[in-house]
Amino acid sequence: MAVPFYRHGLTPEAGARIAEVLASPFLTSGPQGARVEERLRAFFGVAHAKLTSSWTQGAIATLLAYGIGPGDEVIVPAMTFAATANVVRLVGATPVFVDVDPATLLISQPLVAAALTPRTRAVIPVHLYGQMVDIPALRQVLPPAVRIIEDAAHCFEGSLFGRRPGQDGDAAIFSFYATKNVTCGEGGAVVTNDSDLAALLTQTVLHGMSAGAAQRFQGGTYRHWDIDRLGTKANLPDLLAVLLEPQIDTVEERLAQREALSLRYERALASTPFTWPTIVRGAVSARHLFPIHVPDNRRDAVLAALGQAGIGATVNYRCVPSLTYYRKAVETPLVPVSRAWGEGTLSLPLFPDLREHEQDEVLAVLLAEADATRMDEEDHRAAAP
Ligand SMILES: *Cc1c(COP(=O)(O)O)cnc(C)c1O
Numbered sequence: 431m432a433v434p435f436y437r438h439g440l441t442p443e444a445g446a447r448i449a450e451v452l453a454s455p456f457l458t459s460g461p462q463g464a465r466v467e468e469r470l471r472a473f474f475g476v477a478h479a480k481l482t483s484s485w486t487q488g489a490i491a492t493l494l495a496y497g498i499g500p501g502d503e504v505i506v507p508a509m510t511f512a513a514t515a516n517v518v519r520l521v522g523a524t525p526v527f528v529d530v531d532p533a534t535l536l537i538s539q540p541l542v543a544a545a546l547t548p549r550t551r552a553v554i555p556v557h558l559y560g561q562m563v564d565i566p567a568l569r570q571v572l573p574p575a576v577r578i579i580e581d582a583a584h585c586f587e588g589s590l591f592g593r594r595p596g597q598d599g600d601a602a603i604f605s606f607y608a609t610k611n612v613t614c615g616e617g618g619a620v621v622t623n624d625s626d627l628a629a630l631l632t633q634t635v636l637h638g639m640s641a642g643a644a645q646r647f648q649g650g651t652y653r654h655w656d657i658d659r660l661g662t663k664a665n666l667p668d669l670l671a672v673l674l675e676p677q678i679d680t681v682e683e684r685l686a687q688r689e690a691l692s693l694r695y696e697r698a699l700a701s702t703p704f705t706w707p708t709i710v711r712g713a714v715s716a717r718h719l720f721p722i723h724v725p726d727n728r729r730d731a732v733l734a735a736l737g738q739a740g741i742g743a744t745v746n747y748r749c750v751p752s753l754t755y756y757r758k759a760v761e762t763p764l765v766p767v768s769r770a771w772g773e774g775t776l777s778l779p780l781f782p783d784l785r786e787h788e789q790d791e792v793l794a795v796l797l798a799e800a801d802a803t804r805m806d807e808e809d810h811r812a813a814a815p
Contacts, residue, residue: 433788435742435779436609439684440673447672454668462668467619469678476596476621478628481671482635485583485605485618487664489517492601492620493552494661495630496577498523502551507537508749508768510556514581515750519759523551527751529765533708536563538767543571552577557585557595559746560611560716561709564590565598579603586612587685588716596621606674611688611718612681614673617666635664687782688717691789695720695778698793702800703807719746720780724799726806729774732799739795742779748772 451462463481470479482488498504500522506515508527515525528541537555553576555563562585565578572578580602582588582595596602601624604610606617622628633639638661646653677684692715696706704722709715724732729745736743749772750756751763778792 432740433742433779433784433791435744435777436781437783438608438613439677439782440613444673444676447676448669451668451672456668458667458669459665459671460668463666463671466671466674466678469675470619470621473678473681474594474596474602474621477623477625478631479619479621480628480631480635481666482603482618482620482664483666484607484616484664485581485603486513486517487635487662488603488618488620489513489554489579489581490520490662491631491634491664492579492603492627493517493521493523494634494659495627496552497659498551498577501549503547503549504551505537505542505545505553506750507554507556507558508751508763508765509535509747509771510558510581510750511583511747512750512753513583514554514556515756518554524549525756525760526550527756527760527763527765527768529763529767530558530771532767534561534710535559535707535767535771536561537568539564539568539571542568546573546576550576552579552600554579554581555599556581556583557588557716559707559721560584560588560718561707561713562588562590562593562595565593569598577601583607583610583618584718585716586610587681587714589714591712596623600624601627606670611684611716612674612677614666614670617670617674619666630659633659634661637661637663684782685714685716688780689715691780691784692717692720694786694789695780695793699796699800702797703803704796704800717780719777721746721775721777722796723771723774724776724803725774726803726810727773728799728803728806729776731802732796733776735795735799736776736792739791741792741795744777745772745775746777747775 467479502523504518509530518525578599580599582602583605601622604619606614638657640656749768
């Protein structure tokens with residue numbers, strides 16, 4: 431591939447860190463993970479952090495800890511990755527899709543307010559593409575018992591007016607999946623200031639057991655454990671957790687590279703018919719992705735042209751309630767902004783060591799496609815009565 435969609439930044443030197451874990455007694459969650467959790471608490475300025483095997487498992491463990499299940503509703507944006515809604519279904523609750531703001535593509539606060547019912551137990555705002563939803567403002571439109579569980583899979587480095595994920599929500603959940611800004615291949619974390627949630631999470635990430643492996647053998651004598659609520663299996667092994675610490679040290683450097691590349695795309699595409707989300711004043715975007723919107727049903731043609739040139743591009747995302755499973759599983763909501771964005775969007779290669787000459791290859795294809803899109807638009811105008 432001439433320009434890959436994503437190239438990870440982990441090097442074989444990281445193998446030495448894994449070798450250290452292999453030389454210790456702990457293969458699964460142990461002292462290495464505890465160190466990373468300490469770093470996450472400090473980075474996000476929160477009281478508790480729990481590493482998980484993925485965002486998905488962290489979210490399921492959080493929903494189980496809050497006792498959210500059958501008969502409950504959870505409000506989610508229609509424009510997000512399907513996992514945001516899937517976890518709600520997986521615990522037996524009902525996702526209620528609401529539309530997003532046309533400028534930012536973030537969940538619309540007035541539409542959240544309009545979607546509340548007596549069954550609403552939580553909202554999962556998504557910090558889409560790296561820009562944070564305004565959590566204190568969202569809180570103001572919610573009854574006090576409704577939880578805010580932030581989907582921060584795109585937003586490790588992002589902030590809004592200096593506030594980071596997890597500081598104002600009930601919990602924020604990260605993904606360390608292979609293509610995310612901070613990665614260990616597969617992984618995640620839940621951060622929270624809610625001590626009750628943190629205590630419940632230690633159970634719901636481990637089958638619901640009242641004592642983890644280390645506590646069961648504390649002091650050399652075996653202690654019985656019990657299960658008083660259902661849990662999943664969501665803990666992250668030390669074998670993977672060791673890969674995270676060096677990335678937390680250098681996250682700001684890599685954000686600066688993502689920012690510079692994003693601004694370079696924006697400058698080069700400024701006079702094309704393509705558009706992209708607005709980043710509001712006061713926001714620092716984690717610049718996880720660089721999505722554009724292609725008008726006039728030409729998205730798939732642009733995707734094909736990029737593919738032919740050997741350039742990796744993806745779609746983030748198709749509107750979730752229009753996916754086959756959700757068309758069958760839930761009442762189809764009116765979400766015109768999410769639908770239109772989902773039908774026209776594609777994401778360009780963006781990762782810290784993307785080279786300028788590689789980015790120029792991407793831009794060459796896009797500028798040619800912009801001309802084709804413009805000609806299409808002129809044809810449409812000429813054909814109009
Ligand atoms: C990647 C992603 C997830 C799921 O993360 P996993 O760690 O793969 O479970 C959830 N939400 C969003 C917005 C994502 O991009």
